Amino acid sequence: MATTELRNSRFRASFTDPEQLLRAVAYLRAAGHRVLDTYTPFPVHGMDEALDQRPSRLPRACLAFAALGLALAAGLQIWTSAVDYPLIMGGKPLLAIPAFIPVAFELTVLLAGLGVVASFFLVARMRPRWRVPDLHPGANDDRFILAAELATDVQFPAVARDLADLGALESSLLVEDRFQRGGSFWDRPAGVGALLLACLPAFLILLLVPVLNRDFQRRNLAWDGGMGAPLSAQAFDASGVLPGGKVLQAPPPDTLSRRGEPPLAYGPGKAEADRAGRELPNPYQPTQARFNRGKLVFERVCATCHGREGDNNGSVIVARGAFAPTVLVSPVVRDMPDGRLFHIATFGGPTKMKGYGDLLSREDRWNVVLYIRELQKAARPGPTASTPASTGAQP
Amino acid sequence: MSQTFTVPVRDLTKSGIPTLADIGERLRGGAWAFVLLGAGLLGLGLVLQAERGWGNLLLTTFNLACVGLGGLFLLAIQSITGARWSDPILKAHRAMPALLPRAGLLMLLLWFGAATLYPWARPDAATHEALHGRLGWLNPPFFFGRVALIFGAWIWTGRRLTQQGKGAAPFILVFGLTFSVANFDWLMSLEPVWSSTIFAIYGFSGMFLQGIAIVTISAIVLRRVGLLPAVSKAQNHDLGKLLFAFSCFWAYIFLSQFLLIWYANLPEETGPMRLLLQGRWMPLFYLNLILNFGLPFVLLLGRKAKTSEAVLLATCALLLAGRWLDLYLQIMPPVLHGLTPAFGLAELGGILLQLGLGHLSCWPVFMKDANPAQELPQGG
Numbered sequence: 204m205a206t207t208e209l210r211n212s213r214f215r216a217s218f219t220d221p222e223q224l225l226r227a228v229a230y231l232r233a234a235g236h237r238v239l240d241t242y243t244p245f246p247v248h249g250m251d252e253a254l255d256q257r258p259s260r261l262p263r264a265c266l267a268f269a270a271l272g273l274a275l276a277a278g279l280q281i282w283t284s285a286v287d288y289p290l291i292m293g294g295k296p297l298l299a300i301p302a303f304i305p306v307a308f309e310l311t312v313l314l315a316g317l318g319v320v321a322s323f324f325l326v327a328r329m330r331p332r333w334r335v336p337d338l339h340p341g342a343n344d345d346r347f348i349l350a351a352e353l354a355t356d357v358q359f360p361a362v363a364r365d366l367a368d369l370g371a372l373e374s375s376l377l378v379e380d381r382f383q384r385g386g387s388f389w390d391r392p393a394g395v396g397a398l399l400l401a402c403l404p405a406f407l408i409l410l411l412v413p414v415l416n417r418d419f420q421r422r423n424l425a426w427d428g429g430m431g432a433p434l435s436a437q438a439f440d441a442s443g444v445l446p447g448g449k450v451l452q453a454p455p456p457d458t459l460s461r462r463g464e465p466p467l468a469y470g471p472g473k474a475e476a477d478r479a480g481r482e483l484p485n486p487y488q489p490t491q492a493r494f495n496r497g498k499l500v501f502e503r504v505c506a507t508c509h510g511r512e513g514d515n516n517g518s519v520i521v522a523r524g525a526f527a528p529t530v531l532v533s534p535v536v537r538d539m540p541d542g543r544l545f546h547i548a549t550f551g552g553p554t555k556m557k558g559y560g561d562l563l564s565r566e567d568r569w570n571v572v573l574y575i576r577e578l579q580k581a582a583r584p585g586p587t588a589s590t591p592a593s594t595g596a597q598p
Numbered sequence: 599m600s601q602t603f604t605v606p607v608r609d610l611t612k613s614g615i616p617t618l619a620d621i622g623e624r625l626r627g628g629a630w631a632f633v634l635l636g637a638g639l640l641g642l643g644l645v646l647q648a649e650r651g652w653g654n655l656l657l658t659t660f661n662l663a664c665v666g667l668g669g670l671f672l673l674a675i676q677s678i679t680g681a682r683w684s685d686p687i688l689k690a691h692r693a694m695p696a697l698l699p700r701a702g703l704l705m706l707l708l709w710f711g712a713a714t715l716y717p718w719a720r721p722d723a724a725t726h727e728a729l730h731g732r733l734g735w736l737n738p739p740f741f742f743g744r745v746a747l748i749f750g751a752w753i754w755t756g757r758r759l760t761q762q763g764k765g766a767a768p769f770i771l772v773f774g775l776t777f778s779v780a781n782f783d784w785l786m787s788l789e790p791v792w793s794s795t796i797f798a799i800y801g802f803s804g805m806f807l808q809g810i811a812i813v814t815i816s817a818i819v820l821r822r823v824g825l826l827p828a829v830s831k832a833q834n835h836d837l838g839k840l841l842f843a844f845s846c847f848w849a850y851i852f853l854s855q856f857l858l859i860w861y862a863n864l865p866e867e868t869g870p871m872r873l874l875l876q877g878r879w880m881p882l883f884y885l886n887l888i889l890n891f892g893l894p895f896v897l898l899l900g901r902k903a904k905t906s907e908a909v910l911l912a913t914c915a916l917l918l919a920g921r922w923l924d925l926y927l928q929i930m931p932p933v934l935h936g937l938t939p940a941f942g943l944a945e946l947g948g949i950l951l952q953l954g955l956g957h958l959s960c961w962p963v964f965m966k967d968a969n970p971a972q973e974l975p976q977g978g
Binding site: 247248258262266302304 | 856
């Protein structure tokens with residue numbers, strides 16, 4: 204700046220029509236002037252070619268940020284829902300790709316958009332200024348404006364005449380760029396101060412939050428129209444709309460659930476199973492209702508492995524050629540006391556079988572034992588083998 | 599650079615360079631051969647397996663109608679927005695609606711196949727539980743009355759728009775309503791149990807994409823034979839951007855429909871979806887996504903690609919194949935009752951018929967105001 208002699212060589216011209224602008228650009232370039240840039244209310248077709256501009260490299264930044272967003276979204280979702288905290292939801296697989304797409308899409312678009320704008324500011328070295336230089340008041344309105352630099356040894360008035368012939372509303376030499384020279388405080392780049400100033404409204408709102416919304420348990424000033432404090436129902440509240448007049452609903456019929464039962468006086472293991480067999484009688488008598496319930500539970504839970512008749516027929520384990528579960532209608536199980544069967548249903552078999560104490564209520568486990576006895580009778584008609592008498596005592 | 603695929607290689611032994619009239623002559627003969635062969639194959643398909651024959655006739659008809667509507671819709675929005683970028687290629691848009699009358703006639707032919715295609719047209723429709731209470735709307739006389747009405751509206755508003763440049767806004771209104779009805783009626787009622795409330799917009803996204811693809815192909819070919827001399831790289835770039843955007847739009851709508859069905863897992867909605875996701879239809883399901891979104895997305899991502907005629911032509915070909923497959927996957931599973939997908943005489947016949955009819959309808963419009971003796975530009 205200091206080396207060149209002071210010659211005001213830059214000028215502007217404004218037009219009302221994009222075609223005129225295009226023609227003017229072509230004329231100036233042909234006459235050896237350097238067209239710096241054009242400013243138009245909308246993209247003008249053919250302007251890039253007329254200015255002979257290199258295509259922007261911003262799309263690459265856009266692509267990179269988009270890829271970053273996609274990778275972040277996919278990584279976050281896959282890691283949280285399939286690796287770190289695998290939780291089956293809605294019966295979908297852990298790695299449920301369709302469910303990840305919306306978030307992945309949003310994050311891709313978001314990062315691509317923000318990233319490309321940030322890159323643009325960075326590349327164009329656009330930093331906040333107190334006062335924005337204004338090339339021409341119409342630049343923000345409906346004028347088509349160009350800025351150019353005179354070729355050496357050409358005088359401006361001659362160019363201005365030609366531009367007027369091409370339809371220019373006005374054209375004028377630009378004064379020396381004040382911003383380069385420092386000038387007053389307002390002409391300097393704004394720096395961090397402006398940034399903080401721009402954030403002021405946000406700070407103010409943050410300051411107001413404790414005043415506006417003190418107690419999150421209570422409805423305070425409803426500055427948000429009450430959106431922050433929705434009506435919420437607690438499990439044991441009464442309800443005007445739900446069946447039964449209560450919020451808490453009974454589970455659908457045939458749901459098997461754990462009840463709040465006192466702890467069992469037995470632990471897992473062979474010795475405990477034997478002890479249960481010696482000490483625990485079946486507290487219930489066989490009735491039609493218990494038979495039905497026992498059948499339901501058995502067929503839902505036990506039959507997958509033991510077969511519907513307790514004979515391993517139709518057992519998924521046997522069908523797949525793996526180890527076989529014990530045949531429940533065999534003499535071995537027939538001779539086990541009720542308490543032992545109950546213990547097995549609760550804590551599992553000696554080696555492979557899982558216990559079902561966590562899934563089945565105590566009563567259901569006894570019902571299943573009753574049902575197994577019926578299965579055994581059906582498998583070998585005739586007088587039943589000696590089973591311990593049920594006394595009706597509570598376990 | 600390269601010789602185009604419609605411009606015949608210059609015959610050095612013949613005196614003179616081929617003119618537009620020469621090509622028109624040659625292409626018309628080919629198109630008639632396509633039409634006759636296609637109709638014959640389709641007829642043979644009908645005799646061999648009635649379901650597939652009628653299904654393919656429906657596919658052909660719908661595809662042709664959608665091409666016509668695609669051109670009209672593009673024309674209408676450009677007229678409403680006062681767009682000027684497309685001025686040099688408007689001829690390519692204007693030709694498409696000429697397909698509508700032919701598609702309408704084909705659609706009326708389906709009267710004879712309605713009972714094969716649509717459960718509501720069968721004698722036992724009254725016992726179909728999903729049709730209970732719907733037979734007042736879905737019955738052959740009313741259905742085909744609507745077909746005639748809808749095509750009438752399209753043809754009439756289309757004429758006004760293409761010939762006088764008037765009525766773009768009314769066309770859009772009429773189009774929105776009738777195209778939704780058409781999708782629900784002609785395609786969705788093939789499977790009365792299944793329903794999707796965004797089915798029409800899904801159909802629209804495919805139709806619009808297809809319209810842009812056809813216009814792009816026509817614009818490029820017409821420029822190469824010298825009928826659209828004003829087309830420049832800028833138009834190619836714009837068309838490329840439109841293709842890219844609406845391929846994404848199609849995928850967006852596809853996912854909007856699929857995601858809800860996948861999540862909610864309602865038996866009546868998942869049933870048909872399961873057929874596509876499992877077993878023999880599965881590869882086609884994924885191929886559909888790849889053709890309509892995956893490949894176009896990758897191919898058109900770069901700026902250079904969007905202006906390259908070769909890339910544009912390849913992408914448009916993929917998209918048109920994808921649209922055909924998309925319709926195939928909407929029509930065939932219910933029509934074939936979930937049997938194995940197949941590509942045979944009937945499918946081939948349908949495609950030949952589309953190509954032939956497409957050319958016969960559009961070429962005369964392309965040639966309007968053109969000098970038939972005009973020589974072809976040499977060297978691509």
